[in-house]
Amino acid sequence: MVAIVDYGVGNLFSLKSSFEMIGAQTIVTGDKEKIMSADRIILPGVGAFGDAAQKLNKTGLDRVIIEEAKKGKPIMGICLGMQLLLEKSYEYGEHKGLGLIKGEIRPIADVIPKDLKIPHIGWNALVFKGKKSDIFKYIKEGDFVYFVHSYYAAARDKNIIAATEYGAELTAAVQDKNVYGCQFHPEKSGNVGLNILRAFCETEV
Amino acid sequence: MITKRIIPCLDVKDGRVVKGVNFLGLSDVSSPVGLAKYYSDNGADELVFYDITASSEGRALFTDILCEVARTIFIPLTVGGGINTVNDFDRVLKCGADKVSVNSGAIRNPNLIYEAAKLYGNQCVVISADVKRVDGVFRVFAKGGRENTGMEAIEWIKRCVDNGAGEVVLNSIDTDGVKQGFDIEMLDAVCNAVNVPVIASGGAGCIDDFVKLFLTLPKVDAGLAASIFHFNEVSIKDLKNKLAENGIPVRI
Numbered sequence A: 001m002v003a004i005v006d007y008g009v010g011n012l013f014s015l016k017s018s019f020e021m022i023g024a025q026t027i028v029t030g031d032k033e034k035i036m037s038a039d040r041i042i043l044p045g046v047g048a049f050g051d052a053a054q055k056l057n058k059t060g061l062d063r064v065i066i067e068e069a070k071k072g073k074p075i076m077g078i079c080l081g082m083q084l085l086l087e088k089s090y091e092y093g094e095h096k097g098l099g100l101i102k103g104e105i106r107p108i109a110d111v112i113p114k115d116l117k118i119p120h121i122g123w124n125a126l127v128f129k130g131k132k133s134d135i136f137k138y139i140k141e142g143d144f145v146y147f148v149h150s151y152y153a154a155a156r157d158k159n160i161i162a163a164t165e166y167g168a169e170l171t172a173a174v175q176d177k178n179v180y181g182c183q184f185h186p187e188k189s190g191n192v193g194l195n196i197l198r199a200f201c202e203t204e205v
Numbered sequence B: 001m002i003t004k005r006i007i008p009c010l011d012v013k014d015g016r017v018v019k020g021v022n023f024l025g026l027s028d029v030s031s032p033v034g035l036a037k038y039y040s041d042n043g044a045d046e047l048v049f050y051d052i053t054a055s056s057e058g059r060a061l062f063t064d065i066l067c068e069v070a071r072t073i074f075i076p077l078t079v080g081g082g083i084n085t086v087n088d089f090d091r092v093l094k095c096g097a098d099k100v101s102v103n104s105g106a107i108r109n110p111n112l113i114y115e116a117a118k119l120y121g122n123q124c125v126v127i128s129a130d131v132k133r134v135d136g137v138f139r140v141f142a143k144g145g146r147e148n149t150g151m152e153a154i155e156w157i158k159r160c161v162d163n164g165a166g167e168v169v170l171n172s173i174d175t176d177g178v179k180q181g182f183d184i185e186m187l188d189a190v191c192n193a194v195n196v197p198v199i200a201s202g203g204a205g206c207i208d209d210f211v212k213l214f215l216t217l218p219k220v221d222a223g224l225a226a227s228i229f230h231f232n233e234v235s236i237k238d239l240k241n242k243l244a245e246n247g248i249p250v251r252i
Helices: A013-021 A032-037 A049-059 A061-070 A190-201 B032-041 B056-072 B086-093 B104-108 B112-120 B153-162 B184-193 B207-216 B236-245
Strands: A002-005 A026-029 A040-043 A075-078 A103-107 A120-125 A144-149 A151-155 A160-165 A169-176 A179-182 B005-013 B047-051 B077-080 B099-102 B125-134 B137-142 B147-152 B167-172 B198-201 B222-225
Touching (some): A002 A032, A013 A026, A013 A190, A013 B056, A026 A032, A049 A061, A144 A190, A151 A169, B005 B198, B005 B236, B032 B047, B032 B056, B047 B056, B056 B077, B077 B125, B086 B112, B099 B104, B099 B112, B104 B112, B104 B137, B112 B125, B137 B153, B147 B153, B153 B167, B167 B184, B184 B198, B184 B207, B207 B222
Parallel strands (some): A002 A040, A040 A075, B005 B047, B047 B077, B077 B099, B099 B125, B125 B167
Antiparallel strands (some): A103 A151, A120 A144, B137 B147
16 A cells, blocks of 8 residues: 655645556555555655645654654655655755755756756656666666756765756655655656656565 | 657547547547547657636536546646636646646736746646737737737736746747748747746647757747647657657657
């Protein structure tokens, strides 16, 4: 059972549908017990970091996610959900994240040429970094995924498992053992995205 | 390298795609789900659904259809038509739409874009503008291109972006349906005025029109078309191969 964490941020319909498509059982929930009893956790999110972090904190779901991660349960953050896994973000101020992945969230504008548009929207290619992650076992380097973001994860090299080129090399995916994060939207990235979710569902618990 | 997007547009009325299509292996040519899946499997980067239904029954049916599409295909979906309030945003986003396109609704209610962007983020709000030259000036038209609002188009589009629109679909009424190519001059003016993605619409008649579009205006992010895809005059696969041959980055 995959628990998709519902904390009032973003639209979870496509995410739920994509897991159904690959035959995985899902539950969309904000209930701590249900999240704790699931085999895997998806942390979604769109919108602003500060607002989302506050919602996770208010509901106490931040502590549940951190505890489950420490127990070794596979967790994947998607888009803003990935950014929340890091230590802090500079989006409209300074906000504390879950700290499951070392590093911070910074504006793309700091690293890309001025003539490029922000947000980085559209299909861009994955460049694998380091040892190929188990969530990429069904896809190949150069495969395209769909991005929509204005901030990126400045993480340690050893935690960056994929990048993408947009005037600079931007972090596309991160991993620290059982904790994974995708800056792009696997649920909007066609078969490539479904194959990433399928591989995530097969990661060892 | 970010790729240029190719976007088929489907008009839906009373739950069916208008302008039937005859694709090989597609038995029901006016099924929104079947057609959406066909395009998704054949290289479309995104889909736009326009609800051209007038009745409220039709609207409810459209929403059902949208949910069905979003359950079946996993590429970005933009929805337009009949978007007049924040509640309309909510209605289609809950069914799996990723972006919502506003046109007449934004003309009638100047706060709509701002309110929606604040709630759902700029990336979710698309301003779709129908623009036509009147005495040498670009003017915004409302009601599906039937009514001249008198507003100067570039200023209008800039204002929409300032209010929070994260993407612009520019439909040139002058080139729409003529199939002689996109409106390069009008698109250039818009590209120079805003720094959000611009989607070209109106005028595509053949593959070379897309090649010319992206080579002449590297700032254009996507090309949108309906009938040439629906009538299989241009296959997205052939189109993308040709773009790649010309050094234009595409997802193949």
